[in-house]
Amino acid sequence: MKCFPDLATELPETLTLGYDKEKKAMKRILLGTLFTVVSLNAMAEAPGGPNCGWGNMLFEGQRGTPAHFLASTTNGTSGNATFGMTSGTNGCSTKASLTYGGKSWFAMNGMMNELSEDMAMGQGEALTTYAVVLGVAPEDRGYFNSVTHQHFNQIFSSADVTAETVHSNTLAVLKGDPRLAKYATEA
Secondary structure, three states: OOOOOOHHHHOOHHHHHHHHHHHHHHHHHHHHHHHHHHHHHOOOOOOOOOOOOHHHHHOOOOOOHHHHHHHHHHHHHHOHHHHHHHHOOOOOOOOOOOOOOOOOHHHHOOOHHHHHHHHHHOOOHHHHHHHHHOOOOHHHHHHHHHHHHHOHHHHOOOOOOOHHHHHHHHHHHHHOOOOOHHHOOOO
Protein backbone atom coordinates (compact mmCIF):
# COMPACT_ATOMS: atom_id res chain seq x y z
CA MET A 1 0.00 0.00 0.00
CA LYS A 2 1.33 3.40 -1.00
CA CYS A 3 1.08 6.16 1.55
CA PHE A 4 2.14 8.89 -0.87
CA PRO A 5 0.85 8.72 -4.44
CA ASP A 6 3.20 9.39 -7.32
CA LEU A 7 1.98 12.89 -8.13
CA ALA A 8 3.49 12.99 -11.60
CA THR A 9 1.42 10.04 -12.75
CA GLU A 10 -1.74 10.53 -10.68
CA LEU A 11 -2.42 14.24 -11.17
CA PRO A 12 -4.95 15.20 -13.82
CA GLU A 13 -3.29 16.28 -17.08
CA THR A 14 -4.71 19.81 -16.78
CA LEU A 15 -2.85 20.31 -13.49
CA THR A 16 0.48 19.09 -14.86
CA LEU A 17 0.09 21.31 -17.94
CA GLY A 18 -0.58 24.27 -15.65
CA TYR A 19 2.54 23.45 -13.68
CA ASP A 20 4.61 23.36 -16.89
CA LYS A 21 3.24 26.75 -17.93
CA GLU A 22 4.06 28.22 -14.52
CA LYS A 23 7.54 26.71 -14.64
CA LYS A 24 8.17 28.23 -18.09
CA ALA A 25 6.77 31.59 -17.02
CA MET A 26 9.00 31.60 -13.92
CA LYS A 27 12.03 30.73 -16.05
CA ARG A 28 11.21 33.58 -18.43
CA ILE A 29 10.82 36.02 -15.53
CA LEU A 30 14.11 34.90 -13.99
CA LEU A 31 15.95 35.19 -17.31
CA GLY A 32 14.49 38.63 -17.95
CA THR A 33 15.40 39.79 -14.46
CA LEU A 34 18.92 38.42 -14.80
CA PHE A 35 19.45 40.15 -18.14
CA THR A 36 18.04 43.39 -16.80
CA VAL A 37 20.36 43.35 -13.81
CA VAL A 38 23.37 42.47 -15.96
CA SER A 39 22.45 45.15 -18.50
CA LEU A 40 22.06 47.78 -15.79
CA ASN A 41 25.45 46.86 -14.40
CA ALA A 42 27.07 46.81 -17.84
CA MET A 43 27.97 50.44 -17.61
CA ALA A 44 31.15 51.87 -18.97
CA GLU A 45 33.99 53.45 -17.13
CA ALA A 46 32.56 55.50 -14.30
CA PRO A 47 29.85 57.81 -15.67
CA GLY A 48 31.01 61.38 -15.27
CA GLY A 49 34.63 60.26 -15.50
CA PRO A 50 36.94 58.19 -13.30
CA ASN A 51 37.33 60.97 -10.70
CA CYS A 52 33.68 61.96 -10.39
CA GLY A 53 31.98 62.47 -7.03
CA TRP A 54 32.67 62.75 -3.34
CA GLY A 55 33.01 58.98 -3.00
CA ASN A 56 36.03 59.03 -5.29
CA MET A 57 37.46 61.95 -3.32
CA LEU A 58 36.91 60.27 0.08
CA PHE A 59 38.39 56.92 -0.98
CA GLU A 60 41.08 58.25 -3.32
CA GLY A 61 44.06 55.91 -3.65
CA GLN A 62 42.32 52.93 -2.06
CA ARG A 63 41.96 49.63 -3.89
CA GLY A 64 39.66 46.66 -3.66
CA THR A 65 35.97 45.93 -3.73
CA PRO A 66 35.07 47.51 -0.35
CA ALA A 67 36.59 50.90 -1.29
CA HIS A 68 34.96 50.87 -4.74
CA PHE A 69 31.63 49.80 -3.27
CA LEU A 70 31.70 52.55 -0.63
CA ALA A 71 32.74 55.19 -3.18
CA SER A 72 29.95 54.12 -5.52
CA THR A 73 27.41 54.07 -2.68
CA THR A 74 28.50 57.53 -1.50
CA ASN A 75 28.13 58.92 -5.02
CA GLY A 76 24.79 57.21 -5.61
CA THR A 77 23.04 57.94 -2.33
CA SER A 78 23.99 61.59 -2.07
CA GLY A 79 23.39 62.42 -5.74
CA ASN A 80 26.61 64.43 -5.85
CA ALA A 81 27.94 62.66 -8.95
CA THR A 82 24.74 63.51 -10.84
CA PHE A 83 25.02 67.12 -9.70
CA GLY A 84 28.69 67.13 -10.69
CA MET A 85 27.93 65.84 -14.17
CA THR A 86 25.28 68.48 -14.81
CA SER A 87 27.30 71.35 -13.33
CA GLY A 88 30.84 70.29 -14.29
CA THR A 89 31.96 70.19 -10.63
CA ASN A 90 33.07 67.46 -8.17
CA GLY A 91 35.69 66.22 -10.64
CA CYS A 92 32.99 65.21 -13.13
CA SER A 93 32.96 65.57 -16.91
CA THR A 94 30.63 64.16 -19.55
CA LYS A 95 32.91 64.85 -22.53
CA ALA A 96 34.51 61.39 -22.81
CA SER A 97 32.79 58.43 -24.46
CA LEU A 98 31.58 55.66 -22.22
CA THR A 99 33.01 52.20 -22.88
CA TYR A 100 32.43 48.73 -21.54
CA GLY A 101 35.25 46.24 -21.07
CA GLY A 102 33.35 43.35 -19.48
CA LYS A 103 32.14 40.12 -20.99
CA SER A 104 29.06 39.94 -23.13
CA TRP A 105 25.92 39.43 -21.04
CA PHE A 106 24.74 36.29 -22.77
CA ALA A 107 28.20 34.68 -22.96
CA MET A 108 28.62 35.40 -19.28
CA ASN A 109 25.36 33.67 -18.49
CA GLY A 110 25.87 30.63 -20.72
CA MET A 111 22.98 31.50 -23.00
CA MET A 112 24.70 30.91 -26.35
CA ASN A 113 23.49 27.31 -26.73
CA GLU A 114 19.92 28.09 -25.75
CA LEU A 115 19.86 31.21 -27.95
CA SER A 116 21.18 29.28 -30.96
CA GLU A 117 18.59 26.52 -30.47
CA ASP A 118 15.75 29.03 -30.13
CA MET A 119 16.89 31.03 -33.15
CA ALA A 120 17.18 27.84 -35.21
CA MET A 121 13.55 27.04 -34.29
CA GLY A 122 12.36 30.65 -34.68
CA GLN A 123 10.95 30.81 -31.14
CA GLY A 124 11.79 30.26 -27.50
CA GLU A 125 12.52 31.87 -24.17
CA ALA A 126 16.15 32.80 -24.85
CA LEU A 127 15.22 34.39 -28.18
CA THR A 128 12.39 36.34 -26.52
CA THR A 129 14.76 37.50 -23.78
CA TYR A 130 17.31 38.57 -26.40
CA ALA A 131 14.60 40.56 -28.21
CA VAL A 132 13.63 42.26 -24.94
CA VAL A 133 17.26 43.16 -24.18
CA LEU A 134 17.61 44.62 -27.68
CA GLY A 135 14.50 46.73 -27.03
CA VAL A 136 12.30 45.04 -29.63
CA ALA A 137 8.70 46.10 -29.01
CA PRO A 138 6.21 43.31 -28.20
CA GLU A 139 4.38 43.80 -31.49
CA ASP A 140 7.63 43.26 -33.44
CA ARG A 141 8.94 40.22 -31.55
CA GLY A 142 7.24 37.61 -33.73
CA TYR A 143 8.71 39.28 -36.79
CA PHE A 144 12.11 39.53 -35.05
CA ASN A 145 11.95 35.77 -34.36
CA SER A 146 11.13 35.08 -38.01
CA VAL A 147 13.89 37.30 -39.40
CA THR A 148 16.58 35.98 -37.06
CA HIS A 149 15.44 32.43 -37.89
CA GLN A 150 15.75 33.15 -41.64
CA HIS A 151 19.26 34.57 -41.10
CA PHE A 152 20.41 31.95 -38.59
CA ASN A 153 23.46 30.93 -40.67
CA GLN A 154 24.51 34.55 -41.04
CA ILE A 155 24.12 35.26 -37.29
CA PHE A 156 25.70 32.00 -36.07
CA SER A 157 28.37 32.02 -38.77
CA SER A 158 30.47 29.15 -37.36
CA ALA A 159 30.35 26.45 -34.70
CA ASP A 160 32.75 28.36 -32.44
CA VAL A 161 31.21 31.81 -32.93
CA THR A 162 31.60 34.24 -30.01
CA ALA A 163 28.79 36.10 -28.28
CA GLU A 164 30.20 39.37 -29.56
CA THR A 165 30.10 38.11 -33.15
CA VAL A 166 26.54 36.82 -32.71
CA HIS A 167 25.51 40.21 -31.37
CA SER A 168 27.21 42.20 -34.15
CA ASN A 169 25.81 39.80 -36.79
CA THR A 170 22.33 40.20 -35.29
CA LEU A 171 22.66 43.99 -35.46
CA ALA A 172 23.77 43.73 -39.10
CA VAL A 173 20.68 41.64 -39.94
CA LEU A 174 18.44 44.12 -38.12
CA LYS A 175 20.02 47.08 -39.94
CA GLY A 176 19.21 45.40 -43.25
CA ASP A 177 15.52 45.03 -42.42
CA PRO A 178 13.32 48.13 -42.80
CA ARG A 179 11.00 47.15 -39.94
CA LEU A 180 13.72 46.11 -37.48
CA ALA A 181 16.43 48.66 -38.33
CA LYS A 182 15.29 50.93 -35.50
CA TYR A 183 16.45 48.25 -33.01
CA ALA A 184 19.95 47.92 -34.50
CA THR A 185 21.81 50.06 -31.99
CA GLU A 186 24.86 49.10 -29.96
CA ALA A 187 23.85 48.45 -26.37
